[in-house]
Amino acid sequence: MLVHSWSSGRLQLLMAPTFHVLVIGAGFMLLAGSATALMVDQPRRSTPWRAVVLVICTSLLIVLAPPRGSFSMLARYRPPARLDGLAAGFALPPEQRDLVDWVRLLRGTPQPRLFHGEPLRVEGFVLVTATGERHLAQLLVRCCLADATPVRLPVQWPADAPPPEQDQWVRVEGEMELLDTPDGMQPVIIAREVTVIAKPRQPFRT
Amino acid sequence: MVLDxxxxxxxxxxxxxxxxxxxxxxxxALATMARHWLPSGPVLQCLPDHPLLGPLTGAAMGFALPACECGNVPVARQLLASGSPLPTAMGFLFAAPVLNPIVLASTWAAFPDQPWLLWARPAAGLAMALVLSTLLRLQQEVNILVPNLLRERGFHQPAGTGSLLERSAGLIGSSSPVPLPLLPxxxxxxxxxxxxxxxxxxxxLSSLLILGCGVAAFLQTTLPRDWLLAVGQAPTLSVLALMLLAxxxxxxxxxxxxxxxxFASQVTPGALLAFLVLGPVIDVKALGLYGTVFCRSAMVFVALSCSVLVLLAGQWTNALML
Structure with missing residues (x-):
């Protein structure tokens, strides 16, 4: 199960790369331990059958049913990610900044209006908020999906096309706009072109 | 929606x-090696039984095992099964998840601008381990340890015949009486x-971990996390909310x-400390594993004691820093 999760690339959907080596090592250790246990010419001890059945069934399910969770549902009620310590592309041209760069830039500057009207080209999944708005989001994961927190920006989707579905991965080209709202300056992506893209192999930032 | x-x-x-x-x-693996190379546990049985030195020794041993609570429980169980004194094993069990180099390094890496956490987290973890060990030492072992562990502990025998969690241990397994282990x-x-x-x-242990992870995953996707953080600046409620979150x-x-x-900036310092001290010791995932060491009443006692101690630590921190 552990080795299969690695070889099938599923670990990249579930946890930060730092932990992959631990899982792989554990998988091979388990294989070696199991092989040794099979070679032992001794009557088996009384392992509770319910434990054996539970472990076998869970392992089979993990192999047969890959993780296909909704990032939108996972992140909807989670607080926004802190971006300290992440490398940010401050020096990059606007079109080369990704979503995390943009959010970090907008949070970090005392003059967000400086970025008003800048062109952008960002990718992410569609997060439907509790109020039904469709934001563009990425997840930030330190350990595994259990600690994932969202980085997101509201989007004004093109009026001449239906908005993308929840959890759909899209590339948005457009420009950054800053709106005055009762809660202060609110950054919004004005989408000119929306392209559906494939889910990345590792669909979150670490 | 339900499928999602x-x-x-x-x-x-x-x-x-x-x-x-x-x-x-x-x-x-560590528990198995200890069982193999320390068959009758003579070294472990020489560990201190002192109410203060015991937990401190256990905590020091934990410093050498950089693993979270999932790794600690089988080792602590092996310590007890090999006859090691209760205070040492409890000190190891409760302090090691906080007092180890990886945890301290990650705390430093995450909060370089809050040096107080660097000493407050291990200090609170150690204090909790000392108090819990003392409280458990005051009780009779027969009232806190599961019967199988008591049996193994009574025999002080190792690589013999029975597996560590032999029969009826924890939440899973037959509760029928079992024969005593044979001499090694x-x-x-x-x-x-x-x-x-x-x-x-x-x-x-994996079967228990599966149950714990299942409950934790269900709660994670059911309880809106931002509701818990909404009480962030209330001194007591924030501590309680972050304890629940942990x-x-x-x-x-x-x-x-x-x-x-x-969420550090959204909550009080006491709540932050409570999250970092309680989570490594008590969480849904680990409760099943604890069932291989403690009987149910002792588990409830440990969980409640931990919660009260962490709540006090959080409140005290808030009183000092707010």
């Missing part, structure tokens, strides 16, 4: 379980047999500081 919910819970379950398995394996023989002490015991033990999230103690970083 189920598939999201399933993904979180897989993430939690696959991430925890290596640590559980490390713990079982030279043949029984072969390394192959030790591996066999380790695999059996791993299967039993129990539910069940994330490994080596990375929980990075998770706490995400």
């Amino acid at each position: 919910h189920l598939s999201t819970s399933w993904s979180v379950f897989q993430a939690l379980f696959l991430e925890a398995m290596p640590f559980l394996l490390i713990g079982v 023989t030279r043949r029984d002490q072969s390394w192959r047999l030790s591996v066999l015991h380790g695999v059996d033990e791993l299967v039993k 129990v539910v999230i069940s994330v490994c103690s080596s990375v929980d500081a990075f998770l706490a970083l995400g």
